[in-house]
Amino acid sequence: MSRVVVLGVFNADVAFRADRLPKMGETIHGKSFHLGPGGKGSNQAVAAARAGADTHMITRLGKDAFAEMALEIWRDAGVTPVITRHADRSTGSAFIFIEEHSGNNAIIIAPGAAASMTNADIDERAKLISEADVFVTQFEQPMGPAHHxxxxxxxxRAITVLNPAPAMDMPEGMLALCDYVTPNESEAEALTGIKVVSLDDAQQAAMALVARGAGAAILTLGEKGALFHNGSETVHVPVMNAGGVADTSGAGDAFNGGLAAALARGKAPEEALRFAAATAAISVTRHGTAPSMPSEAEIQALLARS
Structure with a gap:
């Protein structure tokens, strides 16, 4: 089986749905509340595993109820945990606001134990990382371990995928370690200074990322789909229609997990892009982040009719 290794964070998602965010000092009534598993790295690992990859998740957890939530979702999805647990730190958590009428979201994260990861955590797992078919990381854990x-x-031997979220400055030369870098519009703007509104903007930003050393850039563009550029070829994959949008909060993670699973199987970039787009399209029809990730059979069914 193709192997995906993910370095990242698990967060317990505390999600509130309301018509709008409250102003400072204001209290408003919400439409609903949900507590569930999340965190970019964890979500991507769940997505990759459900999409058919042998997936391993590297992180730190606390010794608390949120850690048990992480282990349960990974067990259900088929993710192998590669973790340490720490009694002196909490497991990560995230506040998610979801706008009722649009499904759009705003998020605050507190990574907890995962914020204390070091290069030593990485060295202990160097063999697993180097022998992966695809290695994926983000910026919710410290930059140093991600870079290392x-x-x-x-x-x-691994294909490397960096999802630069949340966007922040990265060390010189880090993009040159990435076979694929996968920002959304705002992350691409933060990295390149190019405001991404149109597909032309997206191509310019992708070209800038490749010029800085990335092997290829894939920009996720919401309702505009996704754009791939590798210095010689540009491919645009439109968004796929899997039904009404319920919640966009896991879409980027679904895309990255689906992309990793497809690349690990040796799929060419355009085919992997379509697989990732289908994974994301299904996820937004469901509430939640990790629980919204589709199975490989569901993804293939959507691709067959798209």
């Missing part, structure tokens, strides 16, 4: 893990994966 990309170095190990790049030197090994």
């Amino acid at each position: 893990a990309l170095e190990i994966a790049h030197k090994g």
Whole structure:
């Protein structure tokens, strides 16, 4: 089976739905509340596993109820946990506001134990990382371990995928370790200074990321789909229609997990892009983040009719 290794964070998602965010000092009535599993790394690992990849998740957890939630969702999805647990720190958590009429979201994260990850955590798992078919990371955990893990994966056999979220400055040369970098519009703007509104903007931003060293850039563009550029070829994949939009909060993670699973099977970039787009399209028809990730059979069914 194709192997995906993800370095990242698990967060317990505390999600509120309301017509709008309250103003400072204001209290408003919400439409609903939900507590469930999330965190970009964890969501991507769940998505990759449900999409058919042998998936391993590297992180730190606390010794609390939220950690048990993480282990349960990974067990159900088929993710192998590669973790340490720490009694002196909490497991990560996230506040998610979901706008009732649109499904759009705003998020605050507190990574907890995962914020204390170091390069030593990575060195202990160097063999697993270097021998992966695909290695994926983001920026919810500290930058140092993400950079170090990309170095190990790049030197090994792994295809490297960096989802630069949340967007922040990265060390010089880090993009050169990435076979794929996968920002959304706002992250691409933060990294390149190019405001991404149109497909032309997206191509310019992708070209800028490749010029800085990335092997290829894939920009996720919401309702405009996704755009791939590798320096010589540009491919646009429109958004797929899997039904009405219920919640967009897991879409980017679904895309990255689906992309990793497809690349791990040796799919060409355009085919992997379509697989990732289908994964994301199904996820937004459901509430929640990790619980919204579709199975491989569901993804293939959507691709067959799209």
